[in-house]
Amino acid sequence: MNTSGSSIISALGAGSGVDFIKLASDISAASFAVQRDSIAARKTSLEAQISAAGQLRASVTGLAAALGDRIRNGDLAPRGELGNAAVARVSVPPGVSPRGNFALEVTQLAQGQTLLGRSYASRDALVGEGTMTLRFGTVAGASFAPDTARAAIDIAVTATDTLASLSAKINAATGGAVQAYVATGTGGAQLVMKGREGAANGFVIETAGAGGAAAPGDLSYLGWTPATNAGQLQGTARDAAFRLDGVAMTSPTNRVTGLPGGFTLNLTGTNTGAPTSLNFANNTDAIAGVMSDFVAALNDIAGQVNQLAAPLGGELGNDPGARELRRDLARLAGQVVMPGAVDGEPRTLADLGVALNRDGTFRLDTARLNRAIETTPDAVAAMFTTGVSGVFGTIDRFARENTVVTDPGSLGSSLRRFEAQVAASDERLARIAEQQEALRERLTRQFTASERQVAASQSTLTFIRQQVDIWSARDN
Incomplete structure (x- = not known):
C-alpha cells in the first residue's frame, strides 16, 4: 500500500x-x-x-x-618675372591670367609719417592732464591740409598717465591708424608715432593741457604741427610713384592693384632712370x-x-x-x-x-x-x-x-x-x-x-x- x-x-x-x-x-x-x-x-x-x-x-x-x-x-597662374627683383614682387590673384611684357620704373616708395616726440626723463614720467587730438591729412613742408572726410580722434589724458600709458591709449584710440611706442635712447625717453602709408595719412597733434606751458609734465609739450616742427618729423607720409610702360602712376600703399591683366605689385625698392622688365609666362x-x-x-x-x-x-x-x-x-x-x-x-x-x-x-x-x-x-x-x-x-x-x-x-x-x-x-x-x-x-x-x-x-x-x-x- x-x-x-x-x-x-x-x-x-x-x-x-x-x-x-x-x-x-x-x-x-x-x-x-x-x-x-x-x-x-x-x-x-x-x-x-x-x-x-x-x-x-x-x-x-x-x-x-x-x-x-x-x-x-x-x-x-602665369608667373611674373622681373629683371630687377629688388624693385618689386609680382603676384597673380586666382582666376586671372595676365599676359605680355612691361617696363617698370619705381621712383618713390610709399611711406607713413614718423614723428619723434620730445625727451622725457623716463617712460614712467607723467605727461600732464588734458586732451590730445589727432587730425589726419596731408603734410607738405610747413603746411597741413586736413582731410575733412576723416573725424579727429580725441584722447583723454589723466593726471596719472605716463609716457608709456599714453602710447597705449593712442594705439587703442586710433585702431592702428597710428602706432605709438616709447623708445629710450641717449637723449632720454621719447614717444614715437608712426602713421599708415600714403600722403593722406599724415597727422598733426593738438594738445590742451591744464598748465598751458610747453614743458615736461604739461601735455602741451607733446603738441606738433608742421609749422612748429623742430626736428620731430622723421619721415613725411607719401604715396608710391612709378611708371608702367612709361605711364606715370601713384598708389597710397606699396601694394599696387588694378594693373593690366589683374596682377599685383608689392614695391620694395626704387630704380629711377633704369626701368626693369616685367614678363609673364605660363x-x-x-x-x-x-x-x-x-x-x-x-x-x-x-x-x-x-x-x-x-x-x-x-x-x-x-x-x-x-x-x-x-x-x-x-x-x-x-x-x-x-x-x-x-x-x-x-x-x-x-x-x-x-x-x-x-x-x-x-x-x-x-x-x-x-x-x-x-x-x-x-x-x-x-x-x-x-x-x-x-x-x-x-x-x-x-x-x-x-x-x-x-x-x-x-x-x-x-x-x-x-x-x-x-x-x-x-x-x-x-x-x-x-x-x-x-x-x-x-x-x-x-x-x-x-x-x-x-x-x-x-x-x-x-x-x-x-x-x-x-x-x-x-x-x-
Whole structure:
C-alpha cells in the first residue's frame, strides 16, 4: 500500500516547476524573431550601401574641391618675372591670367609719417592732464591740409598717465591708424608715432593741457604741427610713384592693384632712370603636374565605382545613382569644357591628354598634353581658371550633378533614399519591440493566472496525500 500511495502522489506531481516569466519572454521573442531578423539584415545591407555611396560622394566632391583649391591658390597662374627683383614682387590673384611684357620704373616708395616726440626723463614720467587730438591729412613742408572726410580722434589724458600709458591709449584710440611706442635712447625717453602709408595719412597733434606751458609734465609739450616742427618729423607720409610702360602712376600703399591683366605689385625698392622688365609666362610645369594628379584622382574614383558598383557583390550594384556616375565618368574625357575655343585650341579634357581605358579607368597621354602646351600655351592656361568654363567648372558641375539630392538618378538621391529606409527600419524595429513587450506582458498575466490555479491544485494534492498517508497507516 505504501508503494501504491507514493505512486499516486508522484503521478499527481508536487507543483508545475515551470518558470512562467522566462517562458513568456521566450515565446514573445520567438513570435517576432523572423520579422526582427529580416529587418535587421535589411538595415545592415542599407548601412553598407550608405557607407559605399558616402565614400563615392566624398571622393567626387573632394576632387572638385581639391582642384578648385589648386586654382584659387594661384598654383597654375602665369608667373611674373622681373629683371630687377629688388624693385618689386609680382603676384597673380586666382582666376586671372595676365599676359605680355612691361617696363617698370619705381621712383618713390610709399611711406607713413614718423614723428619723434620730445625727451622725457623716463617712460614712467607723467605727461600732464588734458586732451590730445589727432587730425589726419596731408603734410607738405610747413603746411597741413586736413582731410575733412576723416573725424579727429580725441584722447583723454589723466593726471596719472605716463609716457608709456599714453602710447597705449593712442594705439587703442586710433585702431592702428597710428602706432605709438616709447623708445629710450641717449637723449632720454621719447614717444614715437608712426602713421599708415600714403600722403593722406599724415597727422598733426593738438594738445590742451591744464598748465598751458610747453614743458615736461604739461601735455602741451607733446603738441606738433608742421609749422612748429623742430626736428620731430622723421619721415613725411607719401604715396608710391612709378611708371608702367612709361605711364606715370601713384598708389597710397606699396601694394599696387588694378594693373593690366589683374596682377599685383608689392614695391620694395626704387630704380629711377633704369626701368626693369616685367614678363609673364605660363606655368606649364604646374599644369602638367596638376593634370597628372587629376588623372590619378579620376582613377581612384573609377576604381571605387568598379568595386562598389560591381553587378555581382557590389554594395551599389543595382543602384541607379552609381550607374549614372559610371556613365558620367565614361563621358568625361570627351566633354567640351571650353565652348568658346577657336579651331586649333583645346576644347575637351581629351585635348589635354585625358584618355579612357576599356575597364573604365583613365590614363594621361603626356605627348598630347605637351603638344597642346607647346602649340597653344595661352589657351591651355585659360582652361585652369575658376570660371564657368574650363577644367574646374566642368568637374564642379560633374560633382554637383552626381551629388544633388533632388535628382532621382543621382548618387546624392540614392544616399538620401538609403538613409530614409534605415530610418523606416528603425521605426519598424521600435514598433516590433513594443508589440513584443505587449505580448510578453499578456502572456505573463495569463501564466500567472495559471500558476495560481496550479497552486490551488497543489493544495488539494496536499490534502489527498495526507489522507492517503492516514489510510496507509491504518492498513498497517
